[in-house]
Amino acid sequence: MTLEQRRAWIGLVVAVIGYSVYLVVVLARADGLPLTEVAYAAPLLWTIGAGIVTAIVAEILFAIVNPGASLVRDDRDREIGRLGDHVGQPFMVVGAVAAMLMAMADWAPFWIANVIYLGFVLSAVVGGIAKVVVYRAGVPEW
Structure with missing residues (x-):
């Protein structure tokens, strides 16, 4: 497994787990309250920060466990990275x-922040899935 392929897997797993933890925490805090009244900012920031730290630590641990893994980034890796970014970017x-549009319509900050977070997560997940699939199946010929 190349460095870029490992990064794609780590990013995909961290995004899914991080967002899932965020949803569980926010929904547990709701406990019958309207979601717009839930204290969401701290869990949002903590899950984003924890996701970044987790991804860094996971990369370090994988490098320690498998120091002989390829660190070379070739044209195939760059093309797969570009393809994954192009597939995921529309969600952002x-x-x-x-x-x-929500801000212009004076929606609650809860919904605005959460739709932005969801866009980032969907971008990471869909882009990560695209990268993992292409690493397994090969780069498509256009």
């Missing part, structure tokens, strides 16, 4: 546009 754009 949709999330940002939705957040902008």
Whole structure:
């Protein structure tokens, strides 16, 4: 497994677990309250920060466990990375546009922050899945 393939897996797993933890925490805090009244900012920031730290620690641990893994990044890796970014990026754009429209319509900050976070997570997950699939199946010929 190359460095970039390992990063794709780590990013995918961390994004799914991190967002799942965030949802569980926020929904548990709701406990019958409307979601707009739930204290969401701290869990959102903590799960994002923990996700970043977890990804870094996971990369370090995998490098320690398998020091002989390829660290070379070739054209195939760059092409797969670009493809994954192109597949995932529209979700960030949709999330940002939705957040902008929500702000213009005076929606609660809870919904605006969460639609942006969901856009980032969907971008990471869909882009990560695309990268993992292409690493397994090969780069498509256009």
